[in-house]
Amino acid sequence: MAELGRRQALGLIGAGAGLAAMPALAEALVDLRLPGGNGARPTSGDFPHKGGMILQRGRAPLLETPLDALDGQVFTPNDRFFVRWHYSDIPTAVDVRSFRLAVGGAVRQRLSLSLAELLAMPRVELAAVNQCSGNSRGLFSPRVPGAQWGNGAIGNAKWVGVRLRDVLDRAGVAPGAVAVKLGGLDKPPPGAPAFEKSLAIDHARDGEVMIAYLMNGAQLPLLNGFPLRLIVPGWYSTYWIKALDRIEVLTAPDTGYWMDKAYRIPATPGASVAPGAKDFPTVPINKMLPRAFFTNLADGAKVMARSPFYVRGLAMGGAHGVARVDLSMDDGRSWHAAPLGRDEGRYGFRLWEATVPGQPAGEYRLLARCTNSAGQTQGAAPIWNPGGFMRNAIESLAVTAA
Amino acid sequence: MSGRSITLAGLVLFALLAFGWTALTHRLSPSAAPGTAASAPSVSGGGITLVSDTIALPEESAALPAGSDLITTSCTACHSPEMLTTQPPLTAEKWQATIDKMRTVYKAPVAPADDKALIAELLALPTQRPQPAGK
Structure with a gap:
């Protein structure tokens, strides 16, 4: 639990926006860094045809994909794909001949x-x-x-x-x-x-x-x-x-x-x-909105001062293709386009990556923002609704250069 | 002596070839479903094969603290306890709204007379205590 406490404390460096799930306690627990706490979840590799997943609920299954399982690839492996059922009576056997x-x-x-x-x-x-x-x-x-x-x-x-x-x-x-x-x-x-x-x-x-x-x-x-x-x-x-x-x-x-x-x-x-x-x-609820995620760095990442560092992630355009992903290190005053990976279809993920120039020692906040081909983009201010639907605020992560 | 060695070597060679052939053919026959027995019924068309599948869900691992009897009888028939223990701290009013929805829409077996006691149990869950400042 001490380990978890430290992770929670680290999470406070960033104002709320928890990003990659950080493995803690030898992969047994992750902390999703939810605002206000209670973000610790066990991981489980016990579900059929599934690898390591964040266990949100056993019955009916709610299994979350750890963000590092999304890293570096456009297509999410089937055995890491998230699972969400409403009712506990789910199909556990299907005969393909009689279906x-x-x-x-x-x-x-x-x-x-x-x-x-x-x-x-x-x-x-x-x-x-x-x-x-x-x-x-x-x-x-x-x-x-x-x-x-x-x-x-x-x-x-x-x-x-x-x-x-x-x-x-x-x-x-x-x-x-x-x-x-x-x-x-x-x-x-x-x-x-x-x-x-x-x-x-x-x-x-x-x-x-x-x-x-x-x-x-x-x-x-x-x-x-x-x-x-x-x-x-x-x-x-x-x-x-x-x-x-x-x-x-x-x-x-x-x-x-x-x-x-x-x-x-x-x-x-x-x-x-x-x-x-x-x-x-x-x-x-209907069409999805653009989003960009970091997948190779987690909130609170440490990099070497005055040394370039590599950052990458995934973007989605929602109901339209990804047009661009921009990064900012100055709270959104200036934005810099990140190169995009191959276009595998406008409804799919698109890889983005960037090498951030070396920075003097200090605390930074790195922002990633996706804009789709219809001109829809992500806002800095999070939305709110009682269902907790459609969050797509700009993701950010705290980076310490030392 | 040398004849027996040759016989022995021949047997070993045959065993190796047989094993290798079995391993090779096994690798070359793809099965669309990971972990599905090769003998499972299948349906094919246009180069795609779908194989019947059966899964067993893991044993439930989550537990409720002592003194959660009403939660157990009211809530966990339909879902495992994490649905309650992962919630952020909610007010009694919010829990009441959830109980109302569970009773009206999903026919949860909760007697209205038990609502107060049930909400008290829910609010007493350790995960419902507000996190100390700075945590």
């Missing part, structure tokens, strides 16, 4: 598609970041209830599958369709609403939303949604239904709990309201 995807509702022809039938359909491939709506919720100030994630409820993968549009066209969408509701194999407790989400019909038919059966070239881990997962590029993970087994075309908007009551954000710019605000208009 069926049901398509119903306002369609000309109801379908029950086997995996073999889906594998025979035209195939598409796409890199896309999957980020929990509540990623970084633990960094909100004032704090809010919910899963207390650091920055690691995020990952990027290359997804292969079929277009949702092609599946809908095979069933034949009936006139008057307005939305498409999607559900999976996880089951609610008796009397609770099934975890189902909806997309507007035009969004569902945009040719980008897909049903994936491969993740980084392999079938999905069961904990990430085997055998089929909905991929909604540029949108938060709440829509990326895992173990997708049913699609229903609706002729009226979805009034189910998970669209109408949960995962709602303030209908304000940046989804932000004054802390404690209530009774403001809301909309369902």
Whole structure:
């Protein structure tokens, strides 16, 4: 615990923005440096098809990716990809021969598609970041209830599958369709609403939303949604239904709990309201925003004075591609473009790196800011909303040159 | 003597070749699912094979302190205790709002008459104590 105390004390050097999870106590504990404390979490390598993960909750599993597991690569390994289930009754066995995807509702022809039938359909491939709506919720100030994630409820993968549009066209969408509701194999407790989400019909038919059966070239881990997962590029993970087994075309908007009551954000710019605000208009959470993360250095890093040091990380553009990543050492008065790695697709991660010129001995704060191709950029001031959704404030880390 | 050595060497060579061949063919046959038995049922199409999968979740490791009986009966049927112990310090009003949501939406087995005692147990969790200044 003494070790943890020291880490917590170190965390105070930076004002709040905890970055990479620092291993402590021989990998047994990490401290997510959440403002106000209680950020210590055990790590676990005990979950099936998973390597070392930050254990946020055992049942239903909430497993966070340590930020150092994201370092230096655009695609997040499947065995380090974050896990988030709402209900404890999750699928633990899938027989690929008997599994069926049901398509119903306002369609000309109801379908029950086997995996073999889906594998025979035209195939598409796409890199896309999957980020929990509540990623970084633990960094909100004032704090809010919910899963207390650091920055690691995020990952990027290359997804292969079929277009949702092609599946809908095979069933034949009936006139008057307005939305498409999607559900999976996880089951609610008796009397609770099934975890189902909806997309507007035009969004569902945009040719980008897909049903994936491969993740980084392999079938999905069961904990990430085997055998089929909905991929909604540029949108938060709440829509990326895992173990997708049913699609229903609706002729009226979805009034189910998970669209109408949960995962709602303030209908304000940046989804932000004054802390404690209530009774403001809301909309369902939707498109992601740009973010840049440091992955090779953690808050409180020490470098040699007057000696250049190397820093790198990952950036995402949200619903648009990454246009640029800029770094600042003077609290945002001046910004310097960081070279970007190869473009693997506008919805995916982009590597950025920089060699920072040697600095005189002293304390510094290094900032990284992403701007996307639509001109959206990150702000310095963190947003606040009671759900703890959509945090995308500029990340920074304390660096000591000595 | 030399004949027996040759026989022995031949046997060793055969064993090595057999082992090598088995190892080679094993390495060359890819399995899409890590850790899935090769005999598991599969479905193939267009060069992709999906293999049936079964997982076992690990034993729960988190525990609640003594005196958390109401928390145990009210909350942990649906989720393990970390959901409570990882929360930031919350006010009684915030805990009440959470209990209301759990009861209304998720049908948590909490009698309204127990709310006060349940909130007292939640507020008594060590992780609910405000962190000392400077921590």
